[in-house]
Amino acid sequence: MATTFENLLYDLDAATGILTLTVNRPNKLNALNATTIAELGQAIAQARQDGAVRGILLTGSGEKAFVAGADIAELAQLSGPAAQEAAARGQAVFREFETSPKPVVAAVNGFALGGGCELAMACHIRVAAEHARFGQPEVNLGLLPGYGGTQRLVQLVGKGKALELLLTADQVKADEALRLGLANHVVP
Template sequence: MYQTISTQLENSSLIITINRPDKMNALNQTVMAELALAIDEVYSNAAIKSAIITGAGEKAFVAGADISEFLKLSPKEGEELAKKGHVIFHRIENSPKPIIAAVNGFALGGGCELAMACHFRIASDNARFGQPEVNLGLIPGYGGTQRLTQLIGKGKAIELMMTGDMIDAAEALKWGLVNHVTPLAELLPKAKGLLEKIHTKAPLAIARVVKCANAALDKDQDGFDTEVKEFAACFATKDLQEGASAFIEKRRPNFKGE
C-alpha cells in the first residue's frame, strides 16, 4: 500500500515506520503524503487505539528532509510546503488517540519536528536531536520553532536553532524533550508497554487530556476554561459511570469509550 512507510497493527497500536533507511528515513513529499494517510487511519479505524511512529533501521528516526526537493522552490512554494507539514503535524498533535514517537537514532530537522508533534517521546540511548536548518539558510518549517520552545524553553530552543547543534538522548531527557531513554533493543517494547497501560484507561478521558494539554499552549484558548468544559462533559459518559462504579466495587473498570 505504501512506498516510503510501513504500518503494522499490533495489540490495537498502529506502528508507523518511516521506511527509507538508505536515505536515513529523510522526509520527502511522498513520505509526508503517506504519513498523512496513516494518521487518517488512526483517526478513523476503531480497531486502532493508539500509534507509534518510528524509523526503519538503527541509525535514524528521521534525519531531516530531502534537501534536493528544496533547490527549486519559490517562496510561494515554500509556504505551501510548510503549510502542508503544519496540517499533518497538527493532526498528530491533536489526535484523540495517543501517538508517541519511538526515536531510534538521529531526529534532525523535520525528524525532530515530527517527534515533537507526537504526544510524547521515548528515545534510544543512541538518539540525537537537533534543528540544523540554519546550516542550509533555512529555519524549521513544520512547527519546530514553536514546539521546541514550548518543550524546552525559549533560551535553550533559540540556542539549538541558532547553532544547529545536536543534543544526545541524555541531554534531551534532562531538558524535557523526551520522557524516557532506553537501550535501542528495548525502545519499541517500552513504547508498547506504555500504550498497553494507556489502553486500560477511559478513551474519552484520554482524548480530553490531549485537548486540554494542547489548550494550555494555545494563545487563542483559555486552557482553564477548556478544562472546566471537558471535565463537565465527562459526566455525560458511560465511562465515568463505569470508572466510578469499579472504584467503589474494588474491581478493574471495563471502559468502552462511550
C-alpha cells in the same frame, strides 16, 4: 491489517490495537520528501478514524535515523511559494499527529534532525534510544524549521534553550534531551 504505502509501513496489531507507523527510507536516513509527508497525512487520518487503533507508535527504519530531516535534494528544487506550500502541508500533517485523540509515541531510534525532530515533537511522548540525537540544523542552510518546530521546541524546553538550539544548530544527545524535556524516556 496492513495498508500499503511507498515510504511508510503501516502495521496494526489487531490483538493490542497498537498501530506501528515506520518511515521507510533507510537509504536516505528516512528523510521526509513530499510523498512521505502525504503518506504520513493519509496514515494519521486513517488511524484517527479506525476504531481498532488504540495507540500509535511512530519510528524510522534501521538503526541510524528516526527521521534525519527533509529531503534536501527535493527541497532545493522548490521555489519560494512552492516551499511555503510544502511547509504548510507538513505543518498540517504534524498538527494531526499532535492533536490525535489517540496517544502517539515516537520511538526515536537514531537521528531526529530538522523535520525529524519536529515530527518527534508533534508526538505526545518521545522515547529515545541511547544513541539518538535531536537537533534543528536548518540554520546551517539559511532556513528555519518549517513544520512547527520553533513553537513546539519552546513549549518543551523553554524559550532560552530553544533559541540556542535553533540558532546554533547544536545536536542534543538522548540523555541531554531527557534532561531538557525533549525526550520523555531513554532506553538501551
